[in-house]
Amino acid sequence: MCLLNRLILSAAALLLAATPALAADEPHFGKPISPQDLAAWDISIGPDGAGLPPGKGTVAQGEAVYAAKCQACHGEKGEGRPNDRLVGGAGTIAPDKAPVKTVGSYWPYPTTLFDYVRRAMPWDRPKSLSDDEVYAVAAYILNLNGLIGPDKVLDAESLPKVKMPNREGFTPFPRWPPK
Amino acid sequence: MGRKRKGAPEPAAGNGILNRRIFLERTLIAGAAGLGAGATGAAAEPLAVPRWSKEPGTDFTAYGQPSHFESKVVRTWAPPANPATPGVGSSRTPHHLLDGMITPSGLHYERSHSGVPDIDPEQHRLVIHGLVRQPLVFSLEDLSRYPRVSRIAFLECAGNSGALYSAQAQPLNVQAIHGLLSCSDWTGVKLSTLLDEAGIDPRAKWVLAEGADASGMSRSFPLPKALDDAMVCLYQNGERVRPANGYPLRLLLPGFEGNMNVKWLRRLKLVDAPIMTKDETSKYTILLKEDKAWQFVFPIEVKSIITRPSPGLTLKGPGFYEISGLAWSGNGRIRQVEVSADGGQSFAPAMLQEPVLPKALTRFRAAWQWNGGPAVLQSRATDETGMVQPSRAQFVAERGLRGNYHYNAVASWGINQAGEASNVFA
Numbered sequence: 001m002c003l004l005n006r007l008i009l010s011a012a013a014l015l016l017a018a019t020p021a022l023a024a025d026e027p028h029f030g031k032p033i034s035p036q037d038l039a040a041w042d043i044s045i046g047p048d049g050a051g052l053p054p055g056k057g058t059v060a061q062g063e064a065v066y067a068a069k070c071q072a073c074h075g076e077k078g079e080g081r082p083n084d085r086l087v088g089g090a091g092t093i094a095p096d097k098a099p100v101k102t103v104g105s106y107w108p109y110p111t112t113l114f115d116y117v118r119r120a121m122p123w124d125r126p127k128s129l130s131d132d133e134v135y136a137v138a139a140y141i142l143n144l145n146g147l148i149g150p151d152k153v154l155d156a157e158s159l160p161k162v163k164m165p166n167r168e169g170f171t172p173f174p175r176w177p178p179k
Numbered sequence: 180m181g182r183k184r185k186g187a188p189e190p191a192a193g194n195g196i197l198n199r200r201i202f203l204e205r206t207l208i209a210g211a212a213g214l215g216a217g218a219t220g221a222a223a224e225p226l227a228v229p230r231w232s233k234e235p236g237t238d239f240t241a242y243g244q245p246s247h248f249e250s251k252v253v254r255t256w257a258p259p260a261n262p263a264t265p266g267v268g269s270s271r272t273p274h275h276l277l278d279g280m281i282t283p284s285g286l287h288y289e290r291s292h293s294g295v296p297d298i299d300p301e302q303h304r305l306v307i308h309g310l311v312r313q314p315l316v317f318s319l320e321d322l323s324r325y326p327r328v329s330r331i332a333f334l335e336c337a338g339n340s341g342a343l344y345s346a347q348a349q350p351l352n353v354q355a356i357h358g359l360l361s362c363s364d365w366t367g368v369k370l371s372t373l374l375d376e377a378g379i380d381p382r383a384k385w386v387l388a389e390g391a392d393a394s395g396m397s398r399s400f401p402l403p404k405a406l407d408d409a410m411v412c413l414y415q416n417g418e419r420v421r422p423a424n425g426y427p428l429r430l431l432l433p434g435f436e437g438n439m440n441v442k443w444l445r446r447l448k449l450v451d452a453p454i455m456t457k458d459e460t461s462k463y464t465i466l467l468k469e470d471k472a473w474q475f476v477f478p479i480e481v482k483s484i485i486t487r488p489s490p491g492l493t494l495k496g497p498g499f500y501e502i503s504g505l506a507w508s509g510n511g512r513i514r515q516v517e518v519s520a521d522g523g524q525s526f527a528p529a530m531l532q533e534p535v536l537p538k539a540l541t542r543f544r545a546a547w548q549w550n551g552g553p554a555v556l557q558s559r560a561t562d563e564t565g566m567v568q569p570s571r572a573q574f575v576a577e578r579g580l581r582g583n584y585h586y587n588a589v590a591s592w593g594i595n596q597a598g599e600a601s602n603v604f605a
Contacts (some may be wrong), residue, residue: 027325030307030376038306038314044387044397047455073261082261085397087587094470100582103459109455116457119395122457123264123293170464170474177403178478178510178564 004108006154045115047174052114056155058134059143065133066140069122076147078102078144084125093166106144113138135159188546191527194520195556196502197546220507227274229440238332251278254286255354265553266294269336270423271358274486278503280532280540281331282361288335289423290359292392293390296443300427303391305411309448312378319427325368330433331539333362333507335479337436337463340586348604356602357590360505361482362540364422364430367412374449377397387456388430391445398439400454400477402434408433410446434509434538435477436461436585459604468579479509481568483516483543483560483585494598497551502529507543508562515561516543521592522555522605523570528581529558537563553593555605573602 029033035042036151045051066078074080078087089100099106103113118134129137139154147162148154156164187198245252251321256270269411270288272282282288289295308314335357341347343356379402386405389397400409412420412430420426425442432439438458453459453475465473483506502520506513512535517526532542543558560568569577574588593603 008458028376029321029324030313030317030373032313033306033308033319034318035308035314038316041306041389042308042446042448043395044389044454044456047451053402067297073264083264093466093472095468101465101466103461107461109460112455112457112460115454119397120293120393120457123267123393126293126395137206169470169472171471173465173473173476175480176475176477 042114043119045111046083047109047111047160049156051113052111052156052159053131054130054156055135056133056153057134057139058153059139059148059150061132062136062138062140062143065129066138069125069129070137073123078141086141090146090165102145103141103147104147104165104168106166108167110138110142110147110159110164113141114159116122188548190548192519192521193525194516194552195548195550196520196525196527197548199503199528199530201339201546202544214596216420220345227344237293254284254289255358256289260293262570263517266291267361269338271354271442272361272486273354274358274360274505275353275489276482277486278542280362280505280534280542281416282363282419282489282540283555284418284424286422286584287361287363287421288334288336288359290396290437291423291442295423296350296392297390297422300426302429303445305428305444305447306577307373307377307447307449309387309450310380310382311374315373315377316371320430321409322368323413325372325546327366327413328369329366329414330366330408330410330431331362331364331536332433333360333479333538333540334437334440335360335482335507335509337438337476337479337584340438340482340484340590341435341583342602343586343588343590343604344578344580344583348602350490351602353484353486355387355482358508359437360540362507363415364417365410365412367410367428368415368534370409370411370447372410374405374447377449379449385450385453387446387448387450387454388441388444389443389446389448390425390443392443395585396438396441396443396458397454397456398441399456400435400448402449402475404432404435410535415527432477434479434511434542436463436479436509439477463581463584465578467582469492472538473578473582476585477509479507480587481508481510481513481562481566482506482512483558483568484590485518485556485558486595488556488600492600494549494594494600497549498551500547500575502545502547502556502558504543504558506531506543506558506560507539508560508564508566509538510566511563512537512567513541513543513560514563517561518545518547519557519559520547520554523557523559523589526557545593549594549598551598552596555590555603556592556594556600557605559589563571 089105254270340357485504529543529545
C-alpha cells in the first residue's frame with residue numbers, strides 16, 4: 001500500500017473517531033417519569049400486600065356496597081348467577097369432587113380480591129369504588145366465606161393476613177421451562 | 180378404470196389413508212382420477228358465457244371485503260351468560276371454512292373480559308417501571324421509531340377445546356370446539372430493547388403486563404421470556420393491530436397461552452415475584468385429579484386438529500378427499516403430523532405445508548380414499564422437542580377432566596355412511 005493511501009486511511013479513521021455525528025445513536029425514545037407521576041396507573045397488589053393503599057372497610061359497610069353494586073350480577077350473598085359465584089364450594093376442590101371454584105374455596109390470596117375488584121368491578125363502572133369501599137366489599141365476601149369474623153376491619157395491614165383455605169392448592173406447571 | 184395407473188396413490192394406513200406422495204408429485208390429477216373418477220361419471224353441462232363476463236364490474240373500494248357470497252364465513256359466539264354484560268367471553272374463528280396458515284384479521288378469535296375498548300392512539304401510553312433504573316413512558320409515536328421485527332405466531336386461548344373436557348362428546352363443530360385459535364404476522368418492537376433502555380434491576384425476576392381496557396387485564400410472566408422472544412406489537416398482518424386484538428399495542432409472548440399476550444398494553448412492571456392476579460390464580464390454573472392445580476401453565480403444548488372434513492362439511496359420496504388441518508406447538512416447530520381414518524388404530528404421515536415455522540400454525544394435508552363406510556378421523560402432531568400429542572386416554576390419565584384449560588389431546592371426527600362428520604371421543 002502506498003504512503004498516500006495509508007495517509008488517507010489514517011485520516012479517515014481519525015475523522016470517524018472524532019466525529020460524534022458518525023457514531024450510531026442507540027434508539028432511546030422513552031421519556032423518564034417519576035413513581036409519583038405514574039402512581040394512578042400502579043394499581044397491582046402483590047400477594048404480600050405490596051401496593052395496598054391507605055383506607056379501611058368493615059363487613060357491614062361491605063354488605064351495603066355489595067347490595068348496591070355487585071348483587072345484580074353475582075347474586076344474593078355471593079351465590080352467583082348470572083355471573084361468577086363468589087361464596088361456598090368448601091371442600092369441592094378435593095379429589096374426585098366436582099369443583100365449585102369460589103373466592104373461598106379456590107382463590108389462594110386475599111390480595112387478589114382487592115386488586116381485581118378495584119381494577120375491574122363493578123363491571124359497568126370499573127375503577128369507580130373508593131379504596132374504603134373496596135376494603136369493605138372484600139371484607140363482606142371473605143366473611144360470607146367464613147374466613148373472617150363479622151366485626152373484622154380490613155386494611156393494608158390485616159387483609160394480606162387473611163388465611164385462604166386453598167393457599168397451598170397450587171403447584172407450578174412441571175414442563176416449563178422445557179428441558 | 181380399474182387398471183392401476185403409474186403414480187396412483189397407494190394406501191399408507193387403514194380405512195383409506197393414502198401415501199402423502201400425492202401432494203409432492205406432478206401426477207396428482209392422473210393419480211386421483213384413477214381412484215375418484217367413478218364418483219363423478221356424469222358429463223359436464225355445456226358452458227354458457229355468464230353475465231359478469233359481458234358487463235363491467237364495480238369500482239374500487241377503500242377497504243376491501245370478502246365476496247358477498249362468503250357471508251357465512253364469520254366468527255360466532257355463544258350468547259353471554261348475562262345479557263347485561265356484553266363483550267364478556269369470546270368469538271371463534273371458522274377454521275372449517277379457511278385454509279392456509281394465516282388467519283384473516285377480521286376472523287381472528289376475540290376474547291375480552293369487559294368489551295373492546297376504543298383507544299385513541301394519540302393518547303395511549305406504555306409505561307415500564309418497577310425494578311428498573313429509570314421508569315419510562317412511551318407514546319405510540321415513540322414506539323414506532325424503534326427498529327421493528329416481524330414474526331408469524333399463533334395465539335390460542337387456554338380455554339380452546341375446553342368442550343372436550345366434558346365426559347360425553349357434544350354435538351359441536353370445529354369452530355365451536357377449536358375456534359379460539361388464530362395465526363397472524365405480527366410486527367413490533369422487541370421487548371428486550373425497551374427493557375434495556377429502562378435498565379433492568381438484577382432483583383427483577385417477573386414482569387406484570389396490564390391492559391388499558393376496563394377490566395385492566397393483567398398477568399405476570401417470567402423475565403427470561405421478556406428477554407427471549409417477547410414483542411410489543413403495532414401491526415397484525417401488515418396493518419395496525421385490530422381493536423379486538425389489542426389496538427393500538429399488544430404484548431406477544433410467542434407460544435404462551437393467549438391470555439398472557441396482553442392486549443391494549445399500557446403497563447409493564449418489573450417485579451421480584453408474580454403478582455398473583457385473578458387470571459393466574461382463580462382462572463387459567465388447571466385443577467388436577469388430585470387436589471392440586473397446575474399454576475403458570477405458560478406454553479401451549481403440541482396439538483393438531485382436522486379442519487376438513489369436519490362437522491357441517493358433508494362428504495359427497497365415496498372417493499378421494501383431502502384431509503386438511505392445523506398443527507402447532509408453543510415449544511417450537513412441528514416435526515410431524517400423522518393422520519388416521521380408523522380411530523387411531525393406524526396412522527400415516529401427512530404432508531406439512533411450507534413454511535413450517537416455530538410457534539406458528541402449520542397446515543397439514545393428507546389424502547384419503549373414502550369407501551363410503553364409517554370412519555373416525557384423527558390427527559396426531561409431534562413437535563421438534565419430540566413431544567407427541569397425547570391420546571385422550573393418556574391426557575385424561577395424567578390430569579383428569581377437572582382442568583378446563585390447555586386441552587391438547589388427539590381429537591376425533593366420526594364420519595357416518597351419509598358422509599356427515601361429528602365430534603366423537605375415540
